[in-house]
Amino acid sequence: MNKCKIGLLIGAILIGILSVNACAQGGGGYTISGRIKGIGNTKVFLTNKPYTFTSAFKVIIYDSCFSKDDYFVFSGKLDDLKFLSIEVPSVSKSRFSFIGENKDIKIESQKDAIHAGKIVGSPQTTYYNYYLDSIYRPTKRNDNRIIDSLAALKDSAKSMELVNAYERMINRRNEAILYQLISEHPDSYGLLSEFNEISTFIPKDTAQKYYSVFSKKLRQTELGKRLNYELFAYDNLIKIGKKIPDFSLPDTVQRLQGLSAFKGKYVLLDFWASWCGPCLEELPHLKNIYNQYQTKGFEIVGISLDTQKKSWIESIKRNDILWTNLSDLKGRAGKVAQLLKIDAIPMKFLVGPDSKLLLINPTLADIEGFLSTLP
Structure with missing residues (x-):
């Protein structure tokens, strides 16, 4: 089954040689200042955009100012390490992304290539940029050349x-090298982000080992806590035969x-999004299942990873989706998406009348097979 990945896989490639300062966010705040040559006097935005992101990423504008x-x-205080981005939408679609720290950070760039700017004062960004420019990208290019040559046989x-x-x-x-990189740079937020993108693709015990090498302070960041849940708590909380934690989300109005509103029924939690091709392709089959078994106490609750309400509502209407649809419009960062560790869609969970999980990530054939046994 095709799925839409909602995280970008970027693997560790070679061994780095730079050090990264500890990630503690001290008592002071940040000052982010600089010059983007050619923008003149216009509005500048500080957002949460990382270097790369998908349609399931919820964009947040933290602050704005007028350049002179x-x-x-910009000035303020961060409660956590996080990716930030400087944007000037009035003059360019480009942006300058970096890792935000409570430090005096200076950025120099120009309007025709904002993304290619220079930064000082952020040790986290300095190492992460080194990793991308000198480690990841060169090796990725070489790997792609070799794969292309093999594919051309x-x-x-x-x-x-x-x-x-x-x-x-x-x-x-990459697995072996990633572990060595983390061991040498356990305070690197950039490496934690990279690890986040590959953690579901490597054996659980290996991922737990890698995670445990990161510094305690890094593990206490928002991203670190989410990874801790996914790697150590999820399998005990979300499993076949166990009641799924109740939750509530806004519907289209x-x-x-x-979930408790559907107690006594068989409920299929269907994670999807308006931009997810495989989700839309399976809709006719899913509608057939719904129509066939609805009279036997079967319901579908769609949970969208959209971040734009208009796109979500229009897709429901355009595709004539009649079952209940919910969304907090936070994409992958939504509370239910994180509770159920949604890293690709479509993703489904079949819940029984007693709220216990019956099937995790079933195919449509699996769902039909189960429902066909109902009296």
Whole structure:
């Protein structure tokens, strides 16, 4: 089954050599100032956009100011390390992303290439940029050249075999190197972010080992706490035969609806989004299942990972989706998406009349097979 990934996989590649200062956010705040040559006097935004993100990412504008003769300044206090971005939408679609710290940070750039600016005062960003520019990207380019050359072989069967073997080798290499990188730089928020993107693709015990190497202060960040839940608590909380924790989310007219409202019925929690092709492709089949078994106490509750209400509502109407639909419009950061560790969609959970989990990530055939046994 095709799925829409809602995180971008960026793996560790080689061994870094720079150090990163401890990630503690001290008593002082931050000052982010600088010059973007050519923007003149216009509005500048401070947002939460990381280096890369998907449609399931909820964009937040933290602050804004007016530049004067190309210069801008922001000040405040962060309660956590996090990715930030400087944007000037009136003059460019480009942005400058970095890791926010409670430090005196200075940025220099120009309006035609805001993303290519320079930054000083953020040790976290300095190491992460080094990692991307000198470690990840060069090795990724080399890997892509090798894969392309293997894929171009005339013998298609042999070509596929060699490509798959090389990709497996890359994964083994990156796993080993990632552990060494984390061991050398346990305070790197950038590496924690990279680890977050691959943690579901490596064995659970390996991921737990890697996570435990990060510094205590980094593990106490918002991202660190979420990873702790996913790696150590999730499997004990969300499993077949156990009651799923109740939750409530807004529906399309902002009424809160909870899972408990469907007690006594078989409920399929269907995670989807308006931008998810595989989700939309399976709708006709899902509608057939709904129509066939609704009279037997079967309900579907759609939970969207959209972040734009208009897109969500329009997709429901355009695709004639009749079952209950909920969303907090926070994408992957939504409370239920995090509770159930949604890292790709479509994703489904079948819940019984007693609120106990019956199926996790079933195919539509699995769902039909189960429902066909109902009296």
